[in-house]
Amino acid sequence: MRIRALAATSVLALTIMAPQAMAEVKFGALYPFSGPLALLGEESARGLEIAVDEINAAGGVQGEQVVLARGDAVDPNQAIGEARRLISLENVKAVFGTYSSSRSMAASQVAELSGIPYFELGAVADDITERGFTYVYRTNPTADSMAKLIVKMLVDKVAPALGKEPGDLRIGIIHEDSNYGTSVAGHQEDYGEEAGLNIVSVQGYPASIVDMSSIVLSLKEANVDVVLQTSYQNDSVLFLQQANEAGLKPAAIVGGGGGYSMMPTAEAVGTDLIEGVLDADFTQYAVNTDFTPGLEDFVAAYRDKYGSDPRSGHSLNNYVGAMAILQALDEADGLDPDAILKAVNAIDIENGTTAAGYGIKFGDGNQNERAFMMGMQWQGGKLVTVYPDDAAVAEMAITQ
């Protein structure tokens, strides 16, 4: 009797839930929507939202409309809590996120344990795809890609422009000493040695540094031609200003994303001082659109939906990753985790065919092995793409 009653209620419950479940499919959008990272967290999420709009307008995923359940990853702890909520209460089929590496590291563990696919579209820490997880994929380039691009740019462009062999360039590496700066600098050393560069100094410092004069002096004593800095805003500003004031004038300064990609940094040091400074980062908007088909449409969709130009490249890169995944899911056979994995493992998108330029194919550790960063330069107060040549909109200007 009791079993029958239970069965009856279950059937009832299923019939109540069924129509809704048939009509739409739910995915998690896990980003820091509040707290100190809210601005770029929100910007990243907008890329995902535009991808969802585009997919829904084209008929959805396997005929079902996609809806996003938001999770607010204010800090790594809350990222875990929100990932649990999305997976067990909202019953999402997969989670997209996260912009911040520390939050991604934490939340993706929950997804892995639950056997729910987790798609990282924007966090750069190498470790995220080095843990041997089955359900965690990443579409965007990493700290490793950043260092690789910077070294290639030195060898291909900077050394020839200075009329030197790469091995004759004296290179100083400075970096803030958290995970971000340390891992990029570590890869710069490795790739640099591989390419036969002459690295004369590697120095870490805390991001909260208030005086970099001793670092500047030691670089000056070491007579460096090129300075590579991986840094946040404050220390980028401090270095550029103090180097200028101490008369340290390397032929090239190359920043690793972070502070070097941001307009307030340029405003802080002045457009004269930042002119010619190089930078490696995600694909930005001042890029050759022949290499990034769909970029203009993305910007137009963004303007329509949010009423302003994109505030950074984060939305673009999230959009490209999300589009590739969602299009693959449309081809999948059902939306259970195994079917999702099978579909995304089959993704094979060539370079130069997405709005961010890089193609998508998952390799070791489910990292997108085609993802790469681009080389940019501050020219006339703007950050323009100068490397690789296919994507460049301006010549790299290096004066001896």
Next chain:
Amino acid sequence: MDTFLQVLVNGIMLGGLFTIVAIGLTLIFGIVKVINFAHGEFLMVGMYLAYLLTVGLGVHPYVTVVALAPALFVLGALAQRFIIQPLLAARDEHVQIFATVGLSTALINLALMVFGADIVNTPSSGLRTPLEIGPVRVLIGQICILVTAVVAVIGLQLFLGRTNTGRAIRAVAQNRTAAQLMGINANRMHILTFGIGTACVGVAAALVAPLYPTSPNIGTYFVLTAFVVVVLGGLGSIPGALLGAMVIGVVDAMSGFYIGSDLREAVVFGMFLVILILRPSGLLGSRSTLSHVSP
């Protein structure tokens, strides 16, 4: 030799910067004996005010000190009166520490909400121009900081030593109960001292803002060093703060250049520990009580 001189001068300039930031803390930590973790955030608030006034009114950043010192005085006095003082009666006086941590976090997040996480820049108005003195280069703004720091140290020392109010403040610091028995209003003295301490932060903010980009977290960059300076110099000793800041600044610059940037903090804090073990009361400190409840 030229390089050594340049490193030494850099260290002294850094010492000047640490002095101007720490001098207010000496009063608050050394005399009111409140461990004020919001000290750095008062500096942050001051720097944002300096930015708003400089940009809004188009004045030289140094002019803003006219508004900053009184504004920060009021802010500090209010914090002491309405946050710290009610907690003096709490059974455990460490509650105040957590109250100041709470104030600090609240101010940081308020700034994040109002100004966002990006840096803002007070115009440097020529203060970043390097001066070449012999073989060394310094910024005009750095010299101004150093001079103001020394003047402030002398001024505060005279105020505490020569005026009645200053004597009353020191009396409360030495023995609160005895001071009250002598007819000194201890609560008022604490409010006054806290206010003067934060007014010093206001002066520091006007000097620091044109040289360093302002962000909601800027206070946390300075606050740890400020505590170290105060403890190293000797609690409540104003000249001690100057000496402590100079030692930290020069050791910081020297170790950063000669030993390596990675080990800079290890050297600075290692030296700090050694000095404290050898001289527990700090370089210029006399033995003093850390408790509100006098012995």
